[in-house]
Amino acid sequence: MGPHRLHHDPAGQLPGQGRSAPLQLVAVRARAAALVVAGFVAPVAVAAAVAAARVLVEERRQRRSGGDPGPADALVVFGAGVREWGPTPELAARLEHAAALWGAGVAPLVLVSGGASHGLSEPDVMAAYLVALGVPASAVAPLVPGDNSRETVRSAVLQVGRGPRLLAVTSAYHARRVLDEGRRQGLILGAACPSRSPDVTTPQIHRARVAVDVVGVLVYALPKPWALVLRSAFGRWRPALSRAVGGRRAWNEPAYPQ
Numbered sequence: 001m002g003p004h005r006l007h008h009d010p011a012g013q014l015p016g017q018g019r020s021a022p023l024q025l026v027a028v029r030a031r032a033a034a035l036v037v038a039g040f041v042a043p044v045a046v047a048a049a050v051a052a053a054r055v056l057v058e059e060r061r062q063r064r065s066g067g068d069p070g071p072a073d074a075l076v077v078f079g080a081g082v083r084e085w086g087p088t089p090e091l092a093a094r095l096e097h098a099a100a101l102w103g104a105g106v107a108p109l110v111l112v113s114g115g116a117s118h119g120l121s122e123p124d125v126m127a128a129y130l131v132a133l134g135v136p137a138s139a140v141a142p143l144v145p146g147d148n149s150r151e152t153v154r155s156a157v158l159q160v161g162r163g164p165r166l167l168a169v170t171s172a173y174h175a176r177r178v179l180d181e182g183r184r185q186g187l188i189l190g191a192a193c194p195s196r197s198p199d200v201t202t203p204q205i206h207r208a209r210v211a212v213d214v215v216g217v218l219v220y221a222l223p224k225p226w227a228l229v230l231r232s233a234f235g236r237w238r239p240a241l242s243r244a245v246g247g248r249r250a251w252n253e254p255a256y257p258q
Contacts, residue, residue, distance in 0.1 A: 051217040055210060058176035062193040069192060070106035073164035076156055079114025079146060080257035082125040090171060090257055093197035095126060098169040099133040101192060107167060109139055113146030113155065149258045150220060153181045162186045171199050171257065173209045177217050208242040
């Protein structure tokens, strides 16, 4: 019996080699696609981790120090939603803290910001709540437009200028984003946060709020054209993110703060 010989196909390939070439091409393309995805996902993951650390560190600092009590030329209360019965619990906590700061002589003026909700003007509801707490109507003024944190800071720049020292009254998880935005727009801005609020006392709400604000810190740090596009998209999927992170309790919370 003669020696065994390898048989070549007409193209000079080993048996089966031609059939495996398409599979090899698919594998190469899959590896290339995986590298592209990894090259995009890895920087985003690092940026998100850094943003989360900054949000949580500032939140801890605000809770530990009791915020920055001033003195200031004005307080800026950031909106957190209103309903027919008045401000949401989180907004009520911010307003009560602002009233206490005003009463302690920290600042002579309280600026209130927000948009429209359920046919109600958020600044109007906020002003009425402050007056009911004993702050004179003459010491309260609206900041409009103020549908989001960036608009509120911009309105503060237009209304009072960059010289006066302002104190943002907001929730502790939100302080990092507000302080960053104030710096970007040239404001002299500190923060003072209430110690008791649903975001503090309810873990599910706290997780949801922090997750949303981490995204907010990332979006606000982008160039303005990108930030505008992503902020619009963010507004649409913000409730879904809140529910995914905080569960039904966060989903049922009646408003999504600035």
